[in-house]
Amino acid sequence: MRPFAYERAPDAAAAVRLAGSAPADARSPVQYLAGGTNLVDYMRLDVLRPQIVVDINDLQDAHGEIEARPDGLHLGALARMADVADHPAVLRDYPVIAQSLQLAASAQLRNMASLGGNVLQRTRCQYFRDPSWTACNKRDPGSGCAALHGVNRKHAVLGASEHCIASYPGDFGQALVALDAAVTTVGPRGPRTLRFEDLHRPPGDTPQVETNLMPGELITGFVVPAGPWTRRSLYLKVRDRQSYEFALASAAVALDMDGGAVRQARIALGGVATRPWRAREAEAALAGKPLDHAAAPRRGGRRLRRRGRPRRRRLQDRPRPPNPGPRPDAGAGDGGLRCPTTPACPSPPNRLAP
Amino acid sequence: MAANPSSEAGVSRRRVLAAGGVSAAGLPLMSLAAERAAPAAPPRAPGAAVPVRLTVNGQAHSLSVDPRASLLDTVRERLGLTGTKKGCDHGQCGACTVHIGGRRALSCLTLAVAVRGPVTTIEGLAGPGGGLHPMQQAFIDQDAFQCGYCTPGQIMSAVACVQEGHAGSDDEIREYMSGNLCRCAAYPHIVKAVVQARGQMGRT
Numbered sequence: 148m149r150p151f152a153y154e155r156a157p158d159a160a161a162a163v164r165l166a167g168s169a170p171a172d173a174r175s176p177v178q179y180l181a182g183g184t185n186l187v188d189y190m191r192l193d194v195l196r197p198q199i200v201v202d203i204n205d206l207q208d209a210h211g212e213i214e215a216r217p218d219g220l221h222l223g224a225l226a227r228m229a230d231v232a233d234h235p236a237v238l239r240d241y242p243v244i245a246q247s248l249q250l251a252a253s254a255q256l257r258n259m260a261s262l263g264g265n266v267l268q269r270t271r272c273q274y275f276r277d278p279s280w281t282a283c284n285k286r287d288p289g290s291g292c293a294a295l296h297g298v299n300r301k302h303a304v305l306g307a308s309e310h311c312i313a314s315y316p317g318d319f320g321q322a323l324v325a326l327d328a329a330v331t332t333v334g335p336r337g338p339r340t341l342r343f344e345d346l347h348r349p350p351g352d353t354p355q356v357e358t359n360l361m362p363g364e365l366i367t368g369f370v371v372p373a374g375p376w377t378r379r380s381l382y383l384k385v386r387d388r389q390s391y392e393f394a395l396a397s398a399a400v401a402l403d404m405d406g407g408a409v410r411q412a413r414i415a416l417g418g419v420a421t422r423p424w425r426a427r428e429a430e431a432a433l434a435g436k437p438l439d440h441a442a443a444p445r446r447g448g449r450r451l452r453r454r455g456r457p458r459r460r461r462l463q464d465r466p467r468p469p470n471p472g473p474r475p476d477a478g479a480g481d482g483g484l485r486c487p488t489t490p491a492c493p494s495p496p497n498r499l500a501p
Numbered sequence: 502m503a504a505n506p507s508s509e510a511g512v513s514r515r516r517v518l519a520a521g522g523v524s525a526a527g528l529p530l531m532s533l534a535a536e537r538a539a540p541a542a543p544p545r546a547p548g549a550a551v552p553v554r555l556t557v558n559g560q561a562h563s564l565s566v567d568p569r570a571s572l573l574d575t576v577r578e579r580l581g582l583t584g585t586k587k588g589c590d591h592g593q594c595g596a597c598t599v600h601i602g603g604r605r606a607l608s609c610l611t612l613a614v615a616v617r618g619p620v621t622t623i624e625g626l627a628g629p630g631g632g633l634h635p636m637q638q639a640f641i642d643q644d645a646f647q648c649g650y651c652t653p654g655q656i657m658s659a660v661a662c663v664q665e666g667h668a669g670s671d672d673e674i675r676e677y678m679s680g681n682l683c684r685c686a687a688y689p690h691i692v693k694a695v696v697q698a699r700g701q702m703g704r705t
Contacts, residue, residue: 150548153568153614180615187571187610188591198547200568202615229604253680254667255658256592258604259611390679 148190155202158209159333159367165201166363167335179203179365181225181261184252185268193278194269194286203365210367215240220371224263228319232257241371243380243399247322250384253391263366266320266330266346266423267358270313271393272302284310285354301395305420311354313421315347320423321399322382325415328371334364343369347422357422376403376413384417394418398426402438409433551614557582558625566613573597573608576622584623584653588682595681598654599623605661623653626660636660639698640691647685655681659695660702668699 156162162179169176178186178197181204189195207225214221215236222231231237232248252260274280274293282291294302294312303314320343328343346358360366371377380401386392397417403410412433414426550565557580564579573590576582576599588596590609597609602618626634636656639645646652658681662668667677674695675688683691 148569151568152545152547152549153551153612154545180612182610183612183615184592184607184610187612191591199545200612204615204617253595254662254665254677255595255598255605255607255680259606390676 149193149196151190151197152199153202154199155205157205159203159206159365162201162203162206162365163333163335163363165199166365169199177201177363179263181264182227182256182259184256184260185264189269189276192276194276206367212368213237215373217373218370219373220244220369220377222262222369222371224366224368225261227258228252228260228262228265229254229257231262239378240373241322241326241377241380243322243325243377243382243401244319244371246382247318247384247399250382251318262319262369265317266323266343266366268317269357271316272313273298275313285313285350285357288353288355301393301418303419303421305416305424306349307421308350308352308354310352311350311421313350313354314418315420315422315424316393316418317423318382318384318394318397318417320347321397321415321417322380323369323371324423324425325399325401325413326371326377326380327413328369330366331368331370332360332364332366334361336361338367340370343423344425350421374403376401376411379404380413404438408435408437410435553614553616555580555613555616556619558621559619564613568612568614570613571609572599572601572611572613572616572620575613576608576620582622582624586650586653588651588654593682594651594654595658596651596654598657598681600657600661603664605658621657623657626656634660634698635701636663636694636698639694639701643690643694643697644687645690645694646683646687651681651683651685655683655691659691659698662695663699663702668695671696 154165156165166177166179176197177199178190178195178201180186180200180202186195186200190197204225207223210223211225211227212221212223213226213231213234213236220237220241228248228251232245234245238245248257251257251265269275270285272283272285272294274283274297275285278286280293281287282293284290284292292309292311295309299312301314302312323343329340330343330346331340332338341359346360348356348359380399382397382399384394384397386395394417396419399413399415399417401413403412412430414429416424416426548567548569551568552563552565555562555564555575557576562580564575566575566579570579571590573585573587576585577587585599585608586596587609588594590597592607592610595607597607598605599608600606600621601611601616603621626637628634633641634656636659640652640656646655655678658678662674662677665677668674671692674692678691678695
């Protein structure tokens with residue numbers, strides 16, 4: 148880990164001031180530290196190299212609330228995942244939020260991790276995590292993308308670009324985007340509120356810029372609007388392991404029902420997209436229709452197949468690098484896309500922690 | 502890694518250099534941060550040592566630490582409490598689990614400078630007379646380990662699991678202990694140990 152200067156901020160205004168004191172030319176000059184579960188890991192991997200770390204844990208008194216009010220659920224950015232997941236009002240009125248948090252990470256990590264840090268967690272793409280891979284546009288802009296022709300079973304099929312196919316790893320973010328949550332921030336230009344859906348950017352040709360936050364802008368909280376659909380909600384997560392694993396695919400769903408018919412469905416998809424992904428086409432396919440076990444997967448699945456197909460085709464049509472000749476491990480029909488490290492193609496490393 | 506190898510008694514070159522900065526002034530951190538109102542004020546030098554007060558197992562320590570030092574390395578290398586183990590050092594295995602402010606946490610991903618609240622390690626679990634904690638005894642009774650390397654983390658996590666009220670059933674124990682890996686695969690016996698200790702601990 149590279150040396151950094153450690154500062155503690157007593158309040159949000161001081162945190163933003165401290166963040167503004169860094170030289171602007173550094174790659175990631177300032178990082179805010181809350182639980183540290185993502186940041187310290189990536190600093191130790193030499194992926195993140197802040198010159199200044201601003202500890203914001205003293206902001207928990209002012210920005211750590213978990214309050215169900217008539218207008219919605221107010222969550223402070225310094226509230227910890229475990230406390231929100233176990234909160235009676237969240238469990239009762241916003242089960243998709245409680246479940247998205249409870250099904251993430253481990254008990255220790257949920258005790259530590261803040262909500263603000265959770266939504267900003269970095270991808271688990273192993274080529275991003277391991278700097279010995281030189282090609283990673285997210286880590287080193289312009290260097291390429293090793294995942295395009297690497298081990299990419301867990302990479303994004305929605306929202307990817309030719310520059311980056313890293314998937315967004317979070318669960319809580321899917322619940323927020325499905326429920327039309329807002330994000331409150333404070334930055335060099337003062338406080339503002341933005342839609343959670345507008346927080347994360349598609350990778351495009353600048354995958355290193357993951358959010359629409361300004362330099363030094365700090366998330367202070369989230370507001371989830373109240374509605375009858377929040378109680379009729381759930382988070383479904385499919386994993387390679389039963390527990391303590393990132394999603395292969397997940398769905399945050401909240402239903403506004405009119406008798407047996409769907410008035411409006413709110414659906415977000417995780418594990419398969421480059422950012423928290425609102426599945427509006429699936430929602431439209433369900434709107435006004437009776438909900439039954441036979442129709443729902445057919446309607447939603449058809450839309451997803453349509454969206455998911457282009458990237459797969461693009462990948463296969465892309466010109467290949469010079470062919471080094473047949474490899475003994477190249478199987479028929481896989482286009483030569485095999486694990487770059489070992490013929491046996493084991494699971495990529497570092498998939499255990501959130 | 503972030504270990505600060507210098508002993509408490511020794512004087513490292515790094516610390517001498519850092520003394521030119523803010524740490525030697527002995528000012529409380531909070532006032533330093535609050536006084537830095539001008540955006541252009543130079544920040545603390547990268548790597549400058551930071552004074553911290555840590556309470557570990559009821560004992561207060563005043564240390565000057567490299568900001569990179571994890572709580573794990575600090576309790577092991579600086580305080581000599583080697584019961585807490587380093588497994589992956591990336592928050593994936595749970596071997597380094599300790600309690601901070603009564604909550605289980607991963608000491609490898611916790612910077613020592615950022616610790617708030619008293620720390621309890623496996624050495625602090627036994628009673629004042631040295632008697633084993635019910636969870637420690639249960640791990641022995643149920644043969645809940647083989648090589649033992651993950652065991653301090655397992656026990657610290659298991660104690661918290663019961664205290665949180667997340668040990669209601671075998672399935673719940675498995676779910677809430679999933680952050681502690683055991684390469685020897687002693688999991689069935691670990692579940693039995695948590696069940697045994699659960700009855701003796703009650704909820705606190």
